[in-house]
Amino acid sequence: MNFRDIGTVFWRDWIVLKRRLTKFIFSRMVAPLLYLTAFGLGLGRSVQMSSGSYLDFIVPGILALNSMNMGFHGIIPVHAERVYHKSLEEYVLSPISAESFLIGKISGAVLKSLISSAIIILFAEIFGADINLSLMLLPVLAINSIIFAEIGFFAAMKLSSYEEMAQVNTYILLPMSFLCGTFFSTAALPEILRFFVECLPLTHASLILRSLTAGEEFLPGSSAILAGYAIAGFFLSLYALKKSQDD
């Protein structure tokens, strides 16, 4: 693994993103505008919170949700590169290591996620959310994107069709979007479901982001859980990449 090789893989994703940057930014505005309008202004007016507004509550949830989606969807073009275009072969044939390739691809997904998060924060400010903008938000958003980029990468190496990739979205990402403390506290869930949901990474990303935007502490336990997911995801993705050519 070396930085030059990681940079090469990232360079490819950067020039593709750069070419579509304006379209990318506009497309990233749609979901936060809808969430903030529907949940923040619409539904939010009738929701009573013990402190702050519902808008303040859901902004970190939307940030967590967005970093999950952008991490996952930012990396899944590698599925088409492997299955349909076969352009992944170019990297497999080259002298760069599997680790460099994986880190380069994850970096591209994290960049897209952070640009998208910046758009959400900008809209949250425009909508009048009272959130504390700490620099510590950056590593949390990045690590959450990394975890879901790794899940996306693993699926892209293991699954052989678009339909199967869509099922990952349906069965993994969609339930997490609603249950993992994004739009309401997990304390409202039945105990068995709550236990399960609190094992999932998005719940911990939501908890840390909510704590930070409220100007509270960093939550080391949740951070350690996210780090554990990211490390395990890296090695599983690496394994899937190395085995992908034999399938």
Add this chain to the structure above:
Amino acid sequence: MIEILNVMKKFKSVGKNGEKNFKTAVNDITLSIERNEIFGILGPNGAGKTTMIKMLTGQLEPTSGQIFYDGKSFDKNKSEIKKMLGVVPQHINFDRELNVEENLELHGRLYGMEKSERRSRINELLNYMELSDCKNYNVGKLSGGMKRRLLIARALIHRPQILFLDEPTVALDPQVRRKIWNLIEDLSKDGVTIVLTTHYIEEAESLCRRTAIINGGKLTATDTPKNFCDRLGRFTVDCEGTAGRSCKFFDDEDSAKNFASASGENFKVRRTNLEDVFVELTGRGSGLK
């Protein structure tokens, strides 16, 4: 230069009744390829040619056996050895999000080339392949022949010592095919070792100094095209009968002519070619002497 020792590749497969088993794509192949030769791997579809190339270039791990380049184990020195290999795959595998020049640029970067060297090499190869005018094109807009030339250009960017070409002229018209043959011969003159797979007999006969014939994953024979023909019999008598066409092989022309004239009008004498060898070794024939 390349030593292949008892290489075998098995893939997982599912049987008719859903039971899991293994399919042997390459079965215990041992051969060596010399520096600066054009070596052909000839075989029918599904013979194991592409699997062989994929193992030689690090896309697939052999199930067993070893591969050595200049005495170095490929398994233990993969990154170092990959720098001296160039690969032209059978299918078009460009990055469709990048244009012609960017695809070449990506390749140069992946092989660690410095910017100035990369730039000059890309321009040189675009000129050589007559692709300079379309360097900003999306790769999807190129014709089949242009794509094939671009694949070769991409494989040559980092000046490989060994070039693998997997069915390099498949589905190309005769003019483009000739052009690519000339290019392969030029590269060989420049000292590049060429390993190519093909199922076009004419291609192997015209280009290859030596040829390995594989069938059903097994190495059937290795020799020069001329020796293959000599071993089968330098002259062939084509026999057109009610049961179809068959051939008889003779070491000298007189014996072949005598047999043909004694047998009747439907018997024609000609020189044995590699296609006869191929059919004998991979089909109905009884093999070489």
